[in-house]
Amino acid sequence: MFINFTYGYIRIYSGRRRLMTKVTLEVNGKKVSKDVPDHTLLSVFLRDNLNLTGTHVGCDTSQCGACVVHVNGKSIKSCSTLAADIEGSKVTTIEGLAKDGKLHPMQAAFKKTHGLQCGYCTPGMVMSAVDLLQTKKNPSDQEIREWLEGNICRCTGYQNIVAAVKEAATKM
């Protein structure tokens, strides 16, 4: 019998089931290794196990994009990815963008153009937009809007977000 407190509630397992798996990742340049239940989502791993709470969970059904992080350089939704599934990968979260206390050009652009209001969707927006500029250096307004289809903002509208990505494109 095993009692699991991982999610703040008690679950009692019995029998011989294997419950934990060791997940080793490189998160924001730092190697981390944790024993977690097999069904641990990457978003949970980042937030609860590593205290990297910059990755937000909005809809929790992979539509809103607040949880976007990079895995091996590509943007993905961490709320719909198992931590065990990306064993050995390099993960970058919003906390990993700023270098030496200086904002990443995308973060600076969001600040400059006021590409946010409440800020809840912003980490996902920023991570997604950084991936866009890796794929395409000078995207058009249309391409930016299409790319950000997977990121939903419920307060600003998207004008300033698109402006931020365009601004960042001149700096990256």
Next chain:
Amino acid sequence: MKSFNYHAPKDVKDASKLASSSSAFLAGGMTTIPSMKLGLASYKDVIDIKNIKKLSGIKVSGKTVTVGATTKHVEVATSKDVKKAIPALAKLAGNIGDAQVRNRGTIGGSISNNDPSACYPSACMALNAVIHTNKRKIDAEKFFTGMFETALKSGELVEAVEFQIPEKADYQKHPNPASRYAIIGVFVAKHKKDVNVAVTGAKSCVYIDKDLSKKLSSNFSVSAIEGTEVKSSGMNSDMHASAEYRANLVSLYAKKAVEAC
């Protein structure tokens, strides 16, 4: 989400051995994981097949394009080979979900799930695809058997999808603005002898519109299907679109697709 055991076998045999009535194969997980989180599905064992190398990749031979089961949407969308052989297939893959879904989601997962509004099943039907599993080869029209149902048996795993290269093809989708699933998706493919018009999103399962296909087979032009009334009986009605609206979209998008060919 209920707990489960996670497995990541290295070959198809091991994956198949692990399978049971309470297991699921996991590829991109873009449907499986949200379904488990919502409590719509639960499994004792989740068998991740992404580490099986032979299941990923794109091969083009003279007459066919074969896409491995764990090939991601982004890979199909950006593949030079696919763009050259079947541009409509690359276009379809490039408009599934959003960028992050395309970075994870796979063709094998999409067709095995057989969501009634998924895009890929329409391409399989219109392009006379053959689904290769670890046990047999199944024609697309026999593969998609109903809503979220396929001909796959327990432990049977899609290994690859072999598409027939058409003379011309196009895919037109009216996406749900939130999920980007097809409210209606119409895949038109003109082969040497006949034309297939496959429709997704309209009914409980992807299907070939025989009337439109027949008319386009004898005359491949918009005028051949101008004024053709698509019947709304059996079509889905929901908050996004009524059956009548969907029926109208089928005929509209079929014309759009023929025009774009």
